[in-house]
Every structure is written in structure tokens, then in C-alpha cells.
Amino acid sequence: MKKLILPLILLLLGVGGGVGAGLFLTPETEELVSDPCGDTSVTPTELAHEETESSDPIPLDGREYARMNNQFVVPIVVGERVTALIVMSLSIEVETGGQEAVFSHEPRLRDAFLQVMFDHANMGGFAGAFTSSSNMRLLREALQGAADDVMQGHITDVLIVDIVRQDVTN
Numbered sequence: 001m002k003k004l005i006l007p008l009i010l011l012l013l014g015v016g017g018g019v020g021a022g023l024f025l026t027p028e029t030e031e032l033v034s035d036p037c038g039d040t041s042v043t044p045t046e047l048a049h050e051e052t053e054s055s056d057p058i059p060l061d062g063r064e065y066a067r068m069n070n071q072f073v074v075p076i077v078v079g080e081r082v083t084a085l086i087v088m089s090l091s092i093e094v095e096t097g098g099q100e101a102v103f104s105h106e107p108r109l110r111d112a113f114l115q116v117m118f119d120h121a122n123m124g125g126f127a128g129a130f131t132s133s134s135n136m137r138l139l140r141e142a143l144q145g146a147a148d149d150v151m152q153g154h155i156t157d158v159l160i161v162d163i164v165r166q167d168v169t170n
Helices: 002-025 044-055 099-104 104-123 134-153
Strands: 063-067 070-080 081-093 153-166
Touching: 044 099, 063 099, 063 153, 070 104, 081 099, 099 104, 104 134, 134 153
Parallel strands: none
Antiparallel strands: 063 081, 070 081, 081 153
């Protein structure tokens, strides 16, 4: 047990440093963009709002993404030992203007996502070729179902941005 403490502490420090660097280096979201008509004083939010008013069901430009603030760490337990850790980053696709709702419900979303990931791990979903298309499809569908339960259909997709498996050695 004592042999696992140092790797876990180092992992958490690394994850925390990566998240901090990512937040620090993230560009401002209200940069000016060029409108197709040549007007350069339009912000991305205004441009997306104009495009969604006259479009069919959620065009690609009518979507925005809310990146979950912290990574998810899922232990892989075999017997009574942690044999590996899965570290995942998720982004949530919503209709334009829906980011704020995601961030206000983030604790409930994180709880639901973690439960899905723990269930997936307990079924062996992170064993072997865990990034196979069938495994990833099952995980994405389960994450989308959990998101729908929490946000009642306001989330259009759950994207797995990063996934890493770190085997723990003795």
C-alpha cells in the first residue's frame, strides 16, 4: 500500500500542473472574428447567434464546447489491488449559449460521469484494447445517457478529448 502512495501523489501533482498550465494558456474567448460579409467587429457569440436564427436543427456553427475543468481519474482494480489508472478529459457539446448551464451543473455531471466510468472499468472496459471503436462507442453512449439524465437533453454530445492508461507497478 505504501508503494502506491508516491506514484499517486506524483500523478495528482502532474495532473494538477497540466490543468493549471492549460487554464493559464487558454486564449480569450471573445476575440474578434471576420464575418462573411466583411464586418470584423463581430464576436464569435454574436456570429453564432445570427447563424442559428435562420438555420435547421443545430448546424455545426450553432454549437459550442464546454471543457470539463478537471480530468477524471479512474482506478482499475483487480482483486483488491489497483493495477492501473485511467485519466480522461471530457468536453461537452451544447447548443450556442449552453456553456453556462453545463458549468453550473458540473458537480452533478462529474458525479454521473464518474459512475459511468467506474461501471465501465468494473465490466473490464479499460482492459486490453480499451480504445477499440466498440469499447469507445459503449463508453460514449453511456456518458451521453448520463449527461441526458442530468441536463435533460440540453447536451448534444460528450467528447472524449484525452484518455491515458497508466499501469501501476510494484
